[in-house]
Amino acid sequence: MPAPSLLESFHSTQQNFDTPFETSRLLQHSEQVNTAPAIAIHNEDIASWLSVSPSPGGPPPHSSIILNETAYSARDPSTFHSTMASTDGSAGSSAAAPQIEQNSASGFKLKFCTVCASNQNRSMEGHLRLAQANYPVISFGTGSLVRLPGPTQSQPNVYKFNQTSYDSIYRELEAKDPRLYQANGLLNMLGRNRAIKWGPERWQDWQIGAPRVKQLDQKDQGAAGMEAGVPDIVITCEERCWDAVVDDLMHRGAPLNRPVHVINIDIRDNHRDASIGGSAIVDLADSLNKVAVEERERVGPAVFDAGGAASRASFDERVPEVVSEWQERWPDLPATWTLAWF
């Protein structure tokens, strides 16, 4: 079942443009917050770090329930980024402080890869959040082209993967209709993305295992640790993308002989859900990394006759367990897991 696309969500918000803008959106959000308990919890997180955030532009007075998405609509992209930088630090520490301390002790970090359709919204949110949590991370899109909402549903903005930078898309859209693209959050999203890496990359065109040293030199976020270009975990943000990834891996024929856990998290394609999904992804990453570190710390001979104790089970074996525990915490984001090969 296809989740409502960014395009659709855009149109639903666009209709509100005629009505007093901020109020209508707020009303919409507050309703949703009230109806969805899981989201509400998360919103508190966001709200708390938003209220902490020093924002020179000054967030709208009703910031206590305004979400990340609205935060993007800060007038000027640079303020937005300073906002992000300062806020996400606190978000990371509040959400996953214990894990991170533990991780830094051993220093081991799982390498992640986030995947969505256009490598713009959901995978980039995940990319950013994972990078901010100091995980090596890369991100891709599985679509044939990068598609962003345009002035109407039938006029999307379409770009080629690997050949268009976030910056050029940003500048193009800004020149086209700054008000529209500011209002629907696209410029803010692109502004965020261009500070993360050069441009959207297509999964199918990615040469797995090709060194990514250049990206490190470019100061791509999450590039540190990813030099060998092979992640341990691939997180897709939509069932369709998971299918595309698994199918593509089968098609490639697994030349690298390297196992990879491919996990799907169904995140709807809009800014708000992407933001929630981002937190969920970081939560999952922390949980997985904790288990991986435990395995690494168990220095010693392979225990051939290992007892059944769960804590002694290997990382690979514990992934489904971690996913199921995570699923309990995030019941609104259905997950699928498989072990595939690079």
Add this chain to the structure above:
Amino acid sequence: MAADGTSSSSALSVAEQLEQLNAARKLVLENSTYYAQIVKGVLPIIGPQAPVELRRWGAEFLAESLATPVLSMGEKEGIAVTVLETLRHLIEAPNEDTIVLKACIAAAASAYPVVVRWIINNAWNKESWENMTAIKSRILRIWDGAPAPVKICCIKFAQRVVLAQTASNGMEQKHNGLDVSLNMIPEVHSCLDRRQLEAEAIGLLDRTLGILQDSSSDALLVDATLNCLSILARTRPNTTNRILNAVLNFNPLRLATSGPMTPKTKVLVRSLEKTTRMFLAHLLRREPNHPMAGRIQQYLEKLMRQRAELYDEANRKRPADHALAAAADAKRQKMDGAVPLTIPPLGPGPHSLAKIFTLTDNLGLQGFDVTQLPAELAAKIAVRTLENTDQRILDFAVNGVRDRLAALSTAVTAVLSGEPSAVLNAATAPLGVDEDDDDYEPDLTPAEDTEQILNKLDNAPPEEPVSHALDAGTTLATLGPFKLPPPPALDPDTAAQLSQAAASRVFAPLASLKDSVGSGAGGAAAVRRPKAGINRLAAASFDRDSWLTVITRLATRSTAALDDEDYENDGETRIKTEEGATTALGRPPGPSLGDAIREMLYNYVLEDWRRRIDVAVAWLCEEWYCDQLAKRRRRSSSSGGEVVLHYEKWALRIVDSLLSYVTAQDKVLTRFLAEIPELNRAMLSRLKGLCADPTTVQLALTSLLYLVMMRPPVKEMALDVVGEIWTEYEDARPLAAKYLVKWRPGFIESQTRALESGAPPANTMAVET
């Protein structure tokens, strides 16, 4: 650089060494030309004696180096050969660390095709092949007992061995050694024995596929297996059937049905199910014409169905299963608490039958309309409930209802001092069905007991207060037997109308039916025609052609054919009865069903007569046949009753209508005349009309000429008509004369003479022939 680090390794701490090693790794990632050098330099530091951190780093680095896509196969050969010895020591070291082992086996998997390719061309290097074989046998030995992460790497290693040792169809991508296959191995080789290698590969494949049977619920192993089978199935034809059979016999949902659905099982089941589905869909998408595509499709559909059922069930069961079990208990206790059943006496006033039987205080339950339940469900519930009902409670309830009834009856007697028992019988205990059940079923079995109810109602006094009350309070008790109102009487006109409607419905399917193969002109029709005819099966297939045959036979034989079946056997008696019946019925003067259909068939043909001339011919053949049967019947029957003949009438009608539309190009007319079973003078005479129009003269005369040449029985008749044309139509004379000269020499002369002498027309003479 890195080599410097290795020489002074003992002096440095592990952390410092790792730092140096990471710097070296960064170097090769930046510039792959250093790989050979650095791998060689690193080997001494990461041997089996090194600290575990270094061994882990080393093993992972080797795996990475052998897997990297930036090196060509040639470059990797050099690396693989240098690395083998170290790899072998690491893998053979007893009690090796899991992570080291895992990376070493991954490295070995990458090295395997490289080394095979190297040995093919460098048979002298027996030492390398020995190392590789030793590594292989060690991996295959530890496979079964290894911890899961090592095990999955063993699976992958086995997959690479199978890939390298079975024949390829050349469909794989040509990099990273995926294209190393049995095809590359020469027939004669000092180290490599093709047959042995292939046998080993098949054995390993079976062992790998065994996982799908043995550990079918270990999602990690099964996923790891399924996700590496694709390339084998696609590019190694010898493996395809084994793989598909194994996968198609694998039930990814077994885990779900074997135990409770914990959150973890849910993840595992979903993973198994989706991975299996992905694998098969992947193959199907790439080879839609695979011989097993049908089976795959079937399997996928079945899987979807089972999954839907499973999740459906799981969703329904969940509350009972875990978290909500407590709540369910609470509910049950509440029910138990209500067990001391109290039967409140009925209050004063009129009571509905339902109310008399209602023993619960629960308003919700009282308001529940049991008739909404489907009958089978209600029956099931009733049986279940009866099974589990405590006998004492049941008795108590039954007695309670009895008491109520008794109370009621006494009340009634008090009011109306007469026939109390009859009242009770009528209202309350009609069926002798268990009272407890009655709540659910009174409307289920009235059919069989209608008689009883009727009897009892008849016995009941015509007016009594209780039944009034019942009328007011419930529909239940007033449910008498329901009779459908009798249909209005059918007069002949309506009957005729209805049969007309019936006939038109017979034609309805024609619009949607497909043309039978080659029903237009062309070879197929010509091929088929010999088979068709009077003996063909009307409805061998449901296409337009067959349906038309059915229609024509319906028109021509509908009344006659019923009795004609046995005609051959005992003709006389049958005919008599048939004709007796016909007269007895006193058939109304209106059109019979057959005629109605004929009329519609006629219209149908005329709607598009150029294309439906076949239909007309077929129909007329049937008519003719039936006429012949009728004639024979008349001849053989002594009574010699009149027989209505249809052929001529309809043939004439069709000819007449055709002629008014015919143009010079319509050669179908010739064909039509040639094909209908019987021609008579009247029909042929109609052709003369065509000669009034100069454009159709040729058509008329050609048709006649065709008959002259091809249908000897009507030859003379046709020639007569030509003669008449010659006589009657000045314009047609030249052409007619041409035919007459050839076929009836002397005719023109005699006619000319006769005309000149004012003799009577030639008709008389023609008629005599």
